Amino acid sequence: EVQLVESGGGLVQPGGSLGLSCAASGFTFNTFALSWVRQAPGKGLEWVSAISGSGGNTYYADSVKGRFTISRDNSKNTLYLHMNSLRAEDTAVYYCAKEGCSGGSCYSDWGQGTLVTVSS
């Protein structure tokens, strides 16, 4: 059974930094791309960032480019998101999601999410 467990959320001041982790199990970690998707309170889903299975390719939404860094440690089966220069509009539940389906065409599995609150 695939399990994705996010951690690291919390309260941070505007301009601050925070690191999120997503511990994975139940699949061959280094063969699947992973993504971060967030959801502001009462709002819809927003794709944030993605990383290939090897970690060699990374992608970012324009809203976080230059401030967030996605990475993975395939020896620890863990995905990371390091967030700098945080803004109030970054307040959201952050989900990690695993690539799946035929040809890698969906987010087949999601974590339960971790809440990041940016406020003074």
Added chain:
Amino acid sequence: EIVLTQSPGTLSLSPGEKATLSCRASQSVSSSFLTWYQQKPGQAPRLLIYGASSRATGIPVRFSGSGSGTDFTLTISRLEPEDFAVYYCQQYGNSPFGGGTKVEIK
């Protein structure tokens, strides 16, 4: 960047009725990567449909997806109480999600 527009924003229906949700893309989308997700309050999204029309594992047959090009549809043939939720479409692959359609009990 492709923009996905979902309509209606809210759909008010009774259990047993048919729900038809629309997802329109600003430019042509590969059907292979069009996905639908269901989200209930306080829960993570759940994959329903991938490849525009393939049901994910464990998804009941009352859920079906169709469409191509710029117009896609999610149909719930007969609403069950557990189907009242928010539904999102997305072109998988580092792309925005649609704004969502809330299916609420009338």
